[in-house]
Amino acid sequence: MIEPIQGEGGVLPADQAYLEGARALCDAHNALLVFDEVQSGMGRTGKLFAYMNYGVVPDILSSAKSLGGGFPIGAMLTREALARHFSVGVHGTTYGGNPLACAVAEAVVDVVNTSEVLEGVQLRAERFNVRLRGIGERYGVFSQVRGKGLLIGCVLTEAWKGKAGEFFKMAEKHDLMILQAGPDVVRFAPSLVIDNADIDEGLDRFERAVAELTGA
């Protein structure tokens, strides 16, 4: 099982050649290629699923989190040839197929899988990246701003390594909720439809937090 973009592991996009190699190995050995897109899926990278950025198609894909837009649901997607083996009742779970959760997920797919939302993710991502790179340079805190779409990881420089938690706490003091992806990466995973004004306000707060933390 591969995350095409590791989330908790540091917002780390896989190399194109790595995913192509995994696909080729699976094909050569008649193995199934499984992508975990719980975090990278459902529009977060500017495509419905992250694998679409690579053109490497898995046999099985897991989806959850934003699939329900906040409502709890998870799903396993497969190629048609595999799906045929999952007839009704073969794979039961207590809440599986919950009608309310499925209705919510269906509505989410209808909203997210539109050019308006997916292209909007890329525009918003650009706004984040430009500003975050600027903050990184001004305060010497980031060696790299990486990720895809609105799954953004700011890799801390050597001097700030291991201190992502301090950025998190300082942001909270400035009334901003951010995330960390391990000790060395500050993570941003905002709403896919966040307003420009909210992006600017959030990043103003973040910059004030970084200024206080670095004593600049």
Ligand SMILES: Cc1ncc(COP(=O)(O)O)c(C=O)c1O
């Ligand atoms: C990549 C990835 N896979 C799986 C999970 C777990 O998902 P769930 O809580 O829906 O089982 C997470 C949760 O953070 C995740 O980031």
